[in-house]
Amino acid sequence: MKRISCSILVAFGLLAAGAAQAGQTLKIGHVLPKGSQFSEAIRVMNEELKKSTNGAYQIEEFPASALGSGKAMLDGVKLGTIDMVMSSSGGALAQFNTKVGVLDLMLLFRDTAHADKVLDGPIGQDLLESFKAQDTVGLAWGENGFRQLTNSVRPVKKPEDLKGMKIRLSESEIYKAAFSTLGAETFPLPFAQLYPALQSGKADGQENPVTTIVGSKLQEVQKYITISNHTYAPAVILINKDLFDGLPADVQKAFIAAAKAGGKASRAFVRKRDEDGMAVLKTSGIQITAGSEFDRAAFEVALKPFYEEYAKQFTMEKIQAIKNVK
Numbered sequence: 001m002k003r004i005s006c007s008i009l010v011a012f013g014l015l016a017a018g019a020a021q022a023g024q025t026l027k028i029g030h031v032l033p034k035g036s037q038f039s040e041a042i043r044v045m046n047e048e049l050k051k052s053t054n055g056a057y058q059i060e061e062f063p064a065s066a067l068g069s070g071k072a073m074l075d076g077v078k079l080g081t082i083d084m085v086m087s088s089s090g091g092a093l094a095q096f097n098t099k100v101g102v103l104d105l106m107l108l109f110r111d112t113a114h115a116d117k118v119l120d121g122p123i124g125q126d127l128l129e130s131f132k133a134q135d136t137v138g139l140a141w142g143e144n145g146f147r148q149l150t151n152s153v154r155p156v157k158k159p160e161d162l163k164g165m166k167i168r169l170s171e172s173e174i175y176k177a178a179f180s181t182l183g184a185e186t187f188p189l190p191f192a193q194l195y196p197a198l199q200s201g202k203a204d205g206q207e208n209p210v211t212t213i214v215g216s217k218l219q220e221v222q223k224y225i226t227i228s229n230h231t232y233a234p235a236v237i238l239i240n241k242d243l244f245d246g247l248p249a250d251v252q253k254a255f256i257a258a259a260k261a262g263g264k265a266s267r268a269f270v271r272k273r274d275e276d277g278m279a280v281l282k283t284s285g286i287q288i289t290a291g292s293e294f295d296r297a298a299f300e301v302a303l304k305p306f307y308e309e310y311a312k313q314f315t316m317e318k319i320q321a322i323k324n325v326k
Helices: 002-022 037-052 070-079 092-096 098-104 112-119 122-134 173-181 191-200 210-215 241-245 249-282 296-302 304-314 316-323
Strands: 024-029 057-062 084-088 136-151 166-169 185-188 205-208 224-240 287-289
Touching: 037 057, 037 084, 037 136, 037 224, 037 249, 057 249, 070 084, 070 092, 070 136, 070 224, 084 092, 092 098, 098 122, 098 173, 098 224, 098 304, 098 316, 112 122, 112 136, 112 224, 112 249, 122 136, 122 224, 136 210, 136 241, 136 249, 166 173, 166 191, 173 185, 173 304, 191 205, 205 210, 205 224, 210 249, 224 241, 224 249, 296 304, 304 316
Parallel strands: 024 057, 024 084, 166 185, 166 205, 224 287
Antiparallel strands: 084 224, 136 205, 136 224
């Protein structure tokens, strides 16, 4: 019996050694195409994770909604049917965790430095902690970028320039409320249908980061772009809470550190792509309204009813705390 027991123990030892050598691979999904800022975040996170765990853990990317829609992937991570997801604010993320909806408010952030300080500071950490109520763990913040406005009607410099304009938006009630307050006619439309909608005139305009606008060649079917930086879209890297809680403490730290490195990589990627994208726009024929021509103060006044309404949900104290970060 002793021999058999020893043989069994040796066999188990060999299996365990083999499993450790092979490593554990976690699946992470997102909605953007391969080669996007989310891909870059995941690439860097995976490299860091493999290094810090000596290859015991790694992640496998499933881009372009291969694991389902944005909402379906968020729900999957909550339920544990998907290990991880990288998701951008706006639409599904704010519905999944209503507390992060505050980040979707128009003209909340001044610039990228302001966004970084908010998300890398106590406010950002508190918002990451809030994901635990959804049975997920927020590992780190990444970036999808500042959103800019394009259209084929007129240059947009003041709030009244938006009146009556048909603007396609992602499925975000907060985005809809902001643009409706400014007098635009808003409607949701899947991103895949956006180019033909702009081409046909079904939509007058849309709003997205420069990297998305250029990547999808929307400048071909739009006459004007305003560098409005009107809404900032961060992204978050989430992991199932039960899965995370089951990891050794040192591995948990490795996941957080790797995710933070990935998040920073996505920021650098977006900002470089935005610079490159602006160079493309300058030679494309689209008329550019620079940020200095965008009357931010007038827009803030026009958005006062919008802020008063959302202060009921997020509190004006929390909104001002974000705006006042220096």
